Amino acid sequence: MGRNVFVIGLGLIGGSLAMAIKDKHRTAVITGFDTDRNNVNLAKLLGIIDDSVDSIEEGAKAADLILLAIPVVETEKILIRLADMLLKQDVIVTDAGSTKGTIHLAARRLIDKGITFIGGHPMAGSHKSGAGAAKLHLFENAFYLLVPPENIQDHQMMLLKEWLSGTKANFLTVNPNTHDLLTGVVSHFPHIIAAGLVKQAENYSRDNPLITRLAAGGFRDITRIASSNPVMWHDILINNKDVLLKLMNDWQVEMETIKHHIKSENSDEILRFFTEAKDFRDELPSGGKGAIPAFYDLYIDIPDYPGIVSEITGYLAQESISLTNIRILETREEIYGVLIVSFQTEADRQKAADCIAKYTSYETILA
Template sequence: MNGHVFVIGLGLIGGSLALCIKKEHPDATIMGYDVSEKQSQLGKMLGVIDEIIDEIPKGAARADLILIATPVKEVERIIELLCDVPLKDNVIISDAGSTKLEIVKKAACLKEKGITFIGGHPMAGSHKSGVTAAKSILFENAFYLLTPEKDTRIEDVEKLQDWLMGTKARFLQVMPEEHDYITGVISHFPHVIAASLVHQAEKTSLKQNLITRLAAGGFRDITRIASSSPEMWRDISLHNKAVLIELLQEWQNEMDKVTQMLQEEQEVEIYEYFFQAKRFRDEMPIKEKGAIPAFYDLFVDIPDYPGIISEITGYLAKENISLTNIRIREAREGIYGVLDISFQTEEDREKAEQCIKCYTNYETSMGL
């Protein structure tokens, strides 16, 4: 396919979508806009986009496809702006926001003008942000949810999927309400719970100073999504507040049930509670991408001596294996510690494990 594609928002998602389209449709011209001039310039310099656009109306008027890859509140503002811009009759507009119902409602003004808007949500991400983190492989095998309305033409949905073919994502069509409920359960609500656990630990740490020191291991893992952008999650929470309020009420009922089991020392029920949770969790696909970015961690048992970290990273560099984060979980004099290395993909983690086994005799294990 050829034509002009206008990507609004040159962060991780927008930049990666641009790269996917360039790879699959080399004859297309990729135009890019970002509120940060630096991001736009980096996008052009890195070859993510072909042309920098300094004002949204200029790029929108020329576009055959417009992709809005900004925070959800900004998506609404941009849609309002596009409603007042002269656009091509056959242009398709989509977004990449984490909520859909409010955005689709906002796009009614486009529909009134005969412009096709199809909500979108590529369910993939990374620990990194910005256009420099953009990758054409980011969405491979990830679910890409589309929320066309009932009267959206099938050929328009197919055309959008053709434009996005280079993502190698798995497209699913759902209603906007269904999208927001599903993502509320598996993404938005867990972020609220993770943040609440951190708040609870912080309050407890005021009277028990060991909390901070001992929370450095598994607690960090189960709450790591709480380190996500506060601005982004403020907007998502307000956009999907009805679903979140419903889920929070259900959660309170669930906690009341747990409280009662503990008060009455219901041993069988408590066992079943944990057993059923373990069974359902263990049956979940391990390698499939979901709504929350996966953390591909490799744990390496290492001896405590100077230079051990540079030794390990040196082996990885020698094999051209990129890592996204590295930290020591435990290191005490005279005993083995645990080096926690995070990778962008499952493939990188597997390569790293083979690399370390090749060069050393250190034990390794993968986080699940």
């Protein structure tokens, strides 16, 4: 295999993929391009890329692997441009977009010219962005969906998997339609619901200011994904509109059904609604990474006295455990603890729980 990798888009995803490739393929030369010059400079400073170019044409012509880690709409435009460039005949072009139907259409001319294009979607991420947020192990144990066109050669798939093996992800192969349905159900549509819940709370808060304070508890947790990049989600909704419109219609039917049961006080059906939802959720895998970034939160039931937060963080520091967020709840309704500490991984969360048990008698809940 070649050794020249060209990464277009040096944010969280592109930067993390570049780091994983470099970690596995030490002789690879990673060249980067980003419209944000500050992002390029930071990627160089952090050693994410070896070099940068001022144009896509310059980076693409020498590449053995071209990786597009930019919004879907921009990916489509660049795929069309790549079809008119002089590329290595054995180059592999892949992307990291969240939808695949329109991307595969945009890649058609490239494929017709004999260039290998294999769609990709690493299903892990963070609410942070930019090269500074990139992490070597971001995709470890995550699902990485590969979406090849028809008639792809086995050796081309194996070559791309080898390039990406440093991610330590679990590769699954699906077609474009299946990909967009899967991600629509478990990622795209839930983001719409979360944003809708937040919008509803915002509307009611105009006449009921206490809503904002009460929403600092469980409501804030279950709607966290509504804080995702609005531009990215605009593109996803437009590009996966057929799937999402059907899911929204199905959701409306489901809501009308439970609305009818509430109105008629049909206790059996209301109980069935919640029981079936609980049973299905309880059967979902509790480990590994899914379509939506997991939040590794530890709830700590602490006494209320000055310095308690510093005490907890001090214990974690003694054990060299890094945390990503910490906050105190203003309401405890349906919440196990008053202090929530967030971590990057499940392993860190478990280490923190063991740490708290070692130094204190405070109850901890892995929620």
